Amino acid sequence: xxxxxxxxxxxxxxxxxxxxxxxxxQGPVGVAAPVVGLxxxxxxxxxxxxxxVALLYALGxxxxxxxxxxLALGSAVLALALATLLGGSAVGMARGRRRGRVPALVWxxxxxxxxxxxxxxxxxxxxxxxxxxxxxxxxxxxxxxLATGAVTRALPVGPDGDDRLL
Numbered sequence: 001x002x003x004x005x006x007x008x009x010x011x012x013x014x015x016x017x018x019x020x021x022x023x024x025x026q027g028p029v030g031v032a033a034p035v036v037g038l039x040x041x042x043x044x045x046x047x048x049x050x051x052x053v054a055l056l057y058a059l060g061x062x063x064x065x066x067x068x069x070x071l072a073l074g075s076a077v078l079a080l081a082l083a084t085l086l087g088g089s090a091v092g093m094a095r096g097r098r099r100g101r102v103p104a105l106v107w108x109x110x111x112x113x114x115x116x117x118x119x120x121x122x123x124x125x126x127x128x129x130x131x132x133x134x135x136x137x138x139x140x141x142x143x144x145x146l147a148t149g150a151v152t153r154a155l156p157v158g159p160d161g162d163d164r165l166l
Contacts, residue, residue, distance in 0.1 A: 035150040036093055042142035043090035043104055046111075050083035082107070098155045101146055108143030111135055 057076035061069050086107060089100030115136035122129040145151060 033154050035145050036154045039104070039142055039145050039151055040090045040094045042138055042145075043086050043093075045138060046107070046142075047083045047087045047090065050079045050086070054079035054083065093151065093155065096155055098152065101151060101155075105143060105146040108139045108146065111139035112143065115139065 054076040057072045057079065061072040061076070085103055089104040092098075092100035093104075115132040118128055118132035119136065122132065
């Protein structure tokens with residue numbers, strides 16, 4: 001084997017033993033890959049729920065049920081923006097990229113805080129109370145999976161430590 005000057009070779013990040021760029025893994029790897037699937041599925045449910053909320057706000061505006069048209073339309077746009085962000089995070093993690101973890105985890109924490117407030121303020125048995133419990137349960141499962149590091153270990157790091165964009 002011929003030694004290169006400059007100390008290249010397998011010791012450099014992102015290269016194999018022959019000094020060639022190492023192949024970048026696609027998709028989750030390791031035994032923790034099912035955890036990534038769980039997170040992606042949970043985020044997909046949240047994206048669908050946000051899209052449904054946006055649709056309800058838009059329909060309420062069109063039917064005249066909204067007391068403030070501007071507020072309803074703004075809420076619909078915000079729900080669609082959040083759905084887009086979470087959808088991008090889910091797609092990125094499904095493709096084996098790490099970048100989507102932080103926005104998804106922040107969203108889970110915000111959902112838990114709002115759901116806890118609703119559960120404390122509402123009476124048990126109300127529709128809002130039960131919906132808040134469902135949101136809290138989903139956010140708790142997805143948030144714990146994201147926070148424990150299992151997802152981080154399941155997603156490979158790209159060459160030179162870059163964890164690749166969505």
